[in-house]
Amino acid sequence: MPENNNPVRGAGSSSGPRSLFSRLRQGDEIARLITLLFAASVVLIALAIVYQLWADSALSRHRFGLHFLVTSVWDPVFEQFGALPFIYGTLLTSAVALLLAVPLGIGAAIFLAELAPQRISAVCTFFIELLAAVPSVIYGLLGVFVLVPLMRQDVQPFLKSTLGFLPLFTGPAYGVGFLTAGIVLALMILPFIISVSREVLLSVPRDQREAALALGSTRWESTWKVVVPFARTGIFGSIFLALARALGETMAVTMVIGNTPQIAASLFAPGYTIAAVIANEFTEATSDLYLHALIELGLVLFLLTFILNGLARLLILLTERKGAEVRA
Amino acid sequence: MKRFTGFALALLALGAIALAQNALLINGAGATFPYPAYSKWFDVYHKQKPAIQINYQSVGSGAGIRQVTEGTVDFGASDGPMTDEQLKAFTAKRGTEILHFPTVLGADVPTYNIPGVSAELNFTPDALAGIFLGSITKWNDPAIASANKDVNLPAADILVVHRSDGSGTTYIWTDYLSKVSDTWKTKVGTGTSVNWPVGLGGKGNEGVAGLVKQTPYAIGYVELIYAIQNKMPYGKIKNSSGVFVKADLAGVSAAAAGAAKTMPEDFRVSITNAPGKTAYPVSSFTWLLIPARIQDAAKRDAIKGFLHWMLTDGQNYAEGLAYAKLPKEVVARELKALSKIQ
Numbered sequence: 001m002p003e004n005n006n007p008v009r010g011a012g013s014s015s016g017p018r019s020l021f022s023r024l025r026q027g028d029e030i031a032r033l034i035t036l037l038f039a040a041s042v043v044l045i046a047l048a049i050v051y052q053l054w055a056d057s058a059l060s061r062h063r064f065g066l067h068f069l070v071t072s073v074w075d076p077v078f079e080q081f082g083a084l085p086f087i088y089g090t091l092l093t094s095a096v097a098l099l100l101a102v103p104l105g106i107g108a109a110i111f112l113a114e115l116a117p118q119r120i121s122a123v124c125t126f127f128i129e130l131l132a133a134v135p136s137v138i139y140g141l142l143g144v145f146v147l148v149p150l151m152r153q154d155v156q157p158f159l160k161s162t163l164g165f166l167p168l169f170t171g172p173a174y175g176v177g178f179l180t181a182g183i184v185l186a187l188m189i190l191p192f193i194i195s196v197s198r199e200v201l202l203s204v205p206r207d208q209r210e211a212a213l214a215l216g217s218t219r220w221e222s223t224w225k226v227v228v229p230f231a232r233t234g235i236f237g238s239i240f241l242a243l244a245r246a247l248g249e250t251m252a253v254t255m256v257i258g259n260t261p262q263i264a265a266s267l268f269a270p271g272y273t274i275a276a277v278i279a280n281e282f283t284e285a286t287s288d289l290y291l292h293a294l295i296e297l298g299l300v301l302f303l304l305t306f307i308l309n310g311l312a313r314l315l316i317l318l319t320e321r322k323g324a325e326v327r328a
Numbered sequence: 329m330k331r332f333t334g335f336a337l338a339l340l341a342l343g344a345i346a347l348a349q350n351a352l353l354i355n356g357a358g359a360t361f362p363y364p365a366y367s368k369w370f371d372v373y374h375k376q377k378p379a380i381q382i383n384y385q386s387v388g389s390g391a392g393i394r395q396v397t398e399g400t401v402d403f404g405a406s407d408g409p410m411t412d413e414q415l416k417a418f419t420a421k422r423g424t425e426i427l428h429f430p431t432v433l434g435a436d437v438p439t440y441n442i443p444g445v446s447a448e449l450n451f452t453p454d455a456l457a458g459i460f461l462g463s464i465t466k467w468n469d470p471a472i473a474s475a476n477k478d479v480n481l482p483a484a485d486i487l488v489v490h491r492s493d494g495s496g497t498t499y500i501w502t503d504y505l506s507k508v509s510d511t512w513k514t515k516v517g518t519g520t521s522v523n524w525p526v527g528l529g530g531k532g533n534e535g536v537a538g539l540v541k542q543t544p545y546a547i548g549y550v551e552l553i554y555a556i557q558n559k560m561p562y563g564k565i566k567n568s569s570g571v572f573v574k575a576d577l578a579g580v581s582a583a584a585a586g587a588a589k590t591m592p593e594d595f596r597v598s599i600t601n602a603p604g605k606t607a608y609p610v611s612s613f614t615w616l617l618i619p620a621r622i623q624d625a626a627k628r629d630a631i632k633g634f635l636h637w638m639l640t641d642g643q644n645y646a647e648g649l650a651y652a653k654l655p656k657e658v659v660a661r662e663l664k665a666l667s668k669i670q
Contacts, residue, residue: 077517259492259529283388284494284520
């Protein structure tokens with residue numbers, strides 16, 4: 001990093017690199033060190049978590065090895081543990097949640113940032129931020145008392161009669177299951193997507209819009225073809241934040257997913273997620289191997305989040321390059 | 329004046345903290361199921377003996393066993409007795425034994441939701457095992473119908489609901505099923521969480537009760553206390569003497585009394601399917617786990633003193649909180665066992 005030539009930093013001294021002492025005295029170096037420490041602590045915490053999860057899952061890692069990831073038996077009594085149904089459940093519910101929440105969320109954000117009258121936008125934003133602050137157990141309770149009966153009596157029979165030819169919508173309608181969990185998750189992550197995307201859209205420079213309008217585009221064209229692509233990276237960011245929340249959500253999911261470790265094609269079937277099984281079984285895990293298997297599940301969830309985040313970054317990079325090509 | 333009141337209050341608060349710190353602090357951790365009874369006991373005992381304060385964290389049986397083995401707490405508590413392996417681990421680590429002291433009793437009841445059927449159903453052990461194994465799938469299956477001749481059972485599919493969180497409730501239920509069904513014993517076994525052959529998982533008693541209430545033709549199991557407090561309907565179960573018994577606190581104590589004669593020295597005993605005409609078959613002790621050697625004499629005396637009180641006066645608080653109290657036979661044997669703590 002070209003520290004010395006930085007015009008802002010170097011503003012105090014006009015000739016040559018400053019001595020460490022003078023930098024210290026002027027406070028720049030101190031501020032740099034303190035903020036560096038804060039930034040480094042985040043990395044350290046993440047590494048410490050991985051280390052601890054790795055160390056405390058030794059028994060299970062040695063016993064099952066990589067089979068842990070591909071077997072689907074979870075039997076605490078006979079001490080056979082496999083993570084596959086939980087990985088499947090975690091990914092499937094998060095995918096359903098994103099599928100529902102992303103179009104809704106981005107649409108709402110565009111309306112609030114670009115198209116809505118000021119007052120309506122302010123009121124809506126207030127309520128959305130309120131939703132983001134609702135504890136997850138409340139979403140879970142709403143799920144149990146409102147959504148589950150609704151799903152069982154109306155939504156699932158309807159889906160069965162209309163889209164029943166797809167394997168996704170078959171099997172008995174219990175009300176609880178992958179689909180219900182996905183919907184509850186979608187409700188929970190929606191405020192994040194809307195609120196962050198809206199901020200990002202609002203921060204798009206005014207002259208971008210004005211230029212588009214000056215070139216004769218309509219309001220919608222300027223929004224869809226100029227403002228949204230400009231804010232694309234930030235919008236992706238909001239989606240990944242939402243995805244991270246969906247992957248790790250525990251309470252609301254366990255209340256509506258049916259808690260059955262199985263891999264089923266039907267979205268009506270009950271399932272299980274990694275976070276939910278850890279929360280459910282951790283306190284009463286009496287044997288060491290059992291405990292280590294649960295901790296290894298935590299490690300798997302951490303890696304899953306890590307990989308998905310990596311893929312997300314890659315996606316951003318690819319779309320940016322493509323965007324640049326189009327512009328060039 | 330206002331300022332003075334504030335000052336006095338602050339002083340008072342400080343004084344209270346100082347007093348509390350003077351009290352001998354004893355820490356325990358473990359089972360969540362008996363927590364309401366324990367917290368009542370510790371509270372009442374602290375009022376009677378302000379010099380002793382017992383803190384209890386209801387972190388779950390597994391965590392309780394681990395913490396007492398590590399020595400981070402003075403005593404543990406568990407809904408299931410410790411296994412031989414865990415006993416060995418404790419002795420290896422702490423150089424002394426761990427003692428089990430039964431405190432109160434709990435029981436599980438089968439609860440169900442069959443539209444159009446309001447009668448109390450009778451369940452035979454075979455019927456319950458079959459339902460939870462998934463081999464009995466319809467409500468009008470002869471195994472259920474033969475014990476309920478007056479009830480018109482529908483030909484609907486049974487939906488099994490079980491606990492998804494690890495719990496003493498599940499331990500009792502699976503322990504009972506293991507005793508009455510060999511298939512269950514070899515295929516599923518006994519534990520706070522098991523690999524369920526069929527059904528949905530609900531979180532906590534309230535999760536199971538909610539799913540059963542909402543879903544037609546569902547059956548699940550909940551703690552007796554939970555069923556009583558929420559006025560839920562529940563069925564009778566045929567005990568080992570061939571009598572259909574509806575669970576109540578007296579029936580649970582009777583099961584413990586029935587098992588007392590054959591109880592081993594260390595109190596690690598399962599009382600499911602216990603003998604006795606009035607004994608309710610799906611019940612269990614819950615235990616305090618006390619190290620046999622406690623170095624600190626003051627702590628040792630305090631723990632012994634509390635256990636003595638818990639076994640005598642303390643038992644009177646149990647039924648008010650809907651726990652079944654220990655039968656006389658068991659209390660007498662536990663009082664004798666107190667001398668093992670040294």
